[in-house]
Amino acid sequence: xxxxxxxxxxxxxxxxxxxxxxxxxxxxxxxxxxxxxxxxxxxxxxxxxxxxxxxxxxxxxxxxxxxxxxxxxxxxxxxxxxxxxxxxxxxxxxxxxxxxxxxxxxxxxxxxxxxxxxxxxxxxxxxxxxxxxxxxxxxxxxxxxxxxxxxxxxxxxxxxxxxxxxxxxxxxxxxxxxxxxxxxxxxxxxxxxxxxxxxxxxxxxxxxxxxxxxxxxxxxxxxxxxxxxxxxxxxxxxxxxxxxxxxxxxxxxxxxxxxxxxxxxxxxxxxxxxxxxxxxxxxxx
Numbered sequence: 001x002x003x004x005x006x007x008x009x010x011x012x013x014x015x016x017x018x019x020x021x022x023x024x025x026x027x028x029x030x031x032x033x034x035x036x037x038x039x040x041x042x043x044x045x046x047x048x049x050x051x052x053x054x055x056x057x058x059x060x061x062x063x064x065x066x067x068x069x070x071x072x073x074x075x076x077x078x079x080x081x082x083x084x085x086x087x088x089x090x091x092x093x094x095x096x097x098x099x100x101x102x103x104x105x106x107x108x109x110x111x112x113x114x115x116x117x118x119x120x121x122x123x124x125x126x127x128x129x130x131x132x133x134x135x136x137x138x139x140x141x142x143x144x145x146x147x148x149x150x151x152x153x154x155x156x157x158x159x160x161x162x163x164x165x166x167x168x169x170x171x172x173x174x175x176x177x178x179x180x181x182x183x184x185x186x187x188x189x190x191x192x193x194x195x196x197x198x199x200x201x202x203x204x205x206x207x208x209x210x211x212x213x214x215x216x217x218x219x220x221x222x223x224x225x226x227x228x229x230x231x232x233x234x235x236x237x238x239x240x241x242x243x244x245x246x247x248x249x250x251x252x253x254x255x256x257x258x259x260x261x262x263x264x265x266x267x268x269x270x271x272x273x274x275x276x277x278x279x280x281x282x283x284x285x
Contacts, residue, residue: 065097065098065099065123067246067248067252067255067256068246069256071244071246072216072217072244072245072246073216073217073245073246073247073248073252073253073256073270073271074214074215074216074217074218074219074220074240074245074246074247074248074253074270075100075101075218075219075220075247075248075249075250075252075253075270076093076098076100076101076220076222076233076237076247077100077101077102077103077167077189077191077219077220077221077222077250078100078101078102078103078222078223078224078229079103079129079167079221079222079223079224080103080105080108080129080133080223080224080225081102081104081105081108081112081115081116081223081224081225082102082104082108082109082112082115082116082119082224083108083112083115083224083225084112084115085224085225085226085227085229085230086102086112086115086116086119086224087115087118087119088230088233089224089229089230089233090118090119090122090124092230092233092234092237093124093233093237093247094122096237096238096241096247097241097247098237098240098241098246098247098248099123099124099125099247099248099249099252100124100125100247100249101124101125101126101127101165101189101249101250101251102116102119102124102125102126102127102224103127103128103129103166103167103189104116104126104127104128104129104151104155105129105130105131105132105133105151106128106129106130106131106132106150106151106154106155107131107132109154109155109158110154113158116158116159117158117159120159120161124249125163125249125250125251126155126159126161126163127155127163127164127165127166127167127189127250128148128151128152128155128163128165128166128167128186129151129166129167129168129169130147130148130151130166130168130169131146131147131150131151131154132147133169134147134169135169135170135172136168136169136172136173136177137168137172137173137174137176137177138172139176141176141179141180144176144177144180145180145183145184148166148180148181148184148186149184151166152166152184152186163186164185164186164187164251164261165186165187165188165189165250165251165261165267166181166186166187166188166189167188167189167190168188171190171191173188173266178264178266179264181263181264182263182264183263183264184263185263186263186264187261187262187263187264187265187266187267188264188265188266188267189219189250189266189267190219190266190267190268191219191220191221191268192217192218192219192220192268192269193209193210193213193214193218193219193220193221194209194221195209195210195220195221195222195229195232196209197209197222197223197226197228197229197232198223198226200228201226201228202228203228203231203232203235206222206228206229206232206236207232207235207236207239210236210240211236211239211240211243214240214243214245216245216270216271217253217257217269217270217271218269218270219250219253219267219268219269219270250267253270253271254267254270256270256271257270257271
């Protein structure tokens with residue numbers, strides 16, 4: 001496990017700048033400062049990660065993120081984390097005034113608590129992606145319930161959050177999964193654009209998959225466990241913003257689409273008629 005190393009002069013300067021930002025007294029700045037402090041203390045974070053994150057937080061600390069219902073919007077979603085790349089993705093998003101939804105594996109929260117906590121404190125949405133990435137459509141009802149509820153309870157304990165969604169591993173669900181999710185008070189989160197980052201692990205391919213298929217209301221599937229995905233987001237995020245898209249959470253996307261979140265129902269897009277079936281599964285991660 002990587003340990004956080006004492007800072008260089010640059011790192012000290014960045015923390016000083018962030019401390020100065022906190023004197024502005026806004027709730028946003030205080031929240032960001034707390035999130036950065038959490039990341040600094042994370043055992044898995046080395047000096048490079050902290051400098052990256054702190055720089056972005058200094059830049060974004062006085063920029064509240066507002067959602068305009070009259071402008072195009074998309075929701076980036078990241079599965080299978082948290083991981084050591086989560087902070088970098090959050091940093092890029094904040095630099096460009098965006099947010100995202102992270103679909104976390106329950107048993108990874110124990111190892112990457114600080115990353116998830118910092119992301120949540122910065123206003124990103126955290127939802128479950130099962131406890132240990134089992135294919136829920138192959139399980140008995142009581143096993144599905146355990147996967148959902150154990151993850152939901154871990155998110156509540158670690159973050160104090162109460163997600164309205166979960167994303168099934170592999171995008172696989174059947175009537176049993178729908179029934180259990182309804183009983184558990186959870187909607188099913190799918191997607192309309194698949195970056196296939198898990199397959200290509202190639203920055204150019206990830207960029208092309210997203211930018212060639214995105215449209216207003218898209219829910220975009222990515223994974224925050226790959227360095228190539230984090231590298232791709234350094235291109236994708238500014239390109240989406242330049243194209244006029246707001247980067248919002250799934251909950252925000254559905255709100256501006258005037259869609260109610262109903263337990264047991266599956267959602268794969270916001271304001272448009274998606275071409276990808278919400279019942280379609282994929283063979284990746």
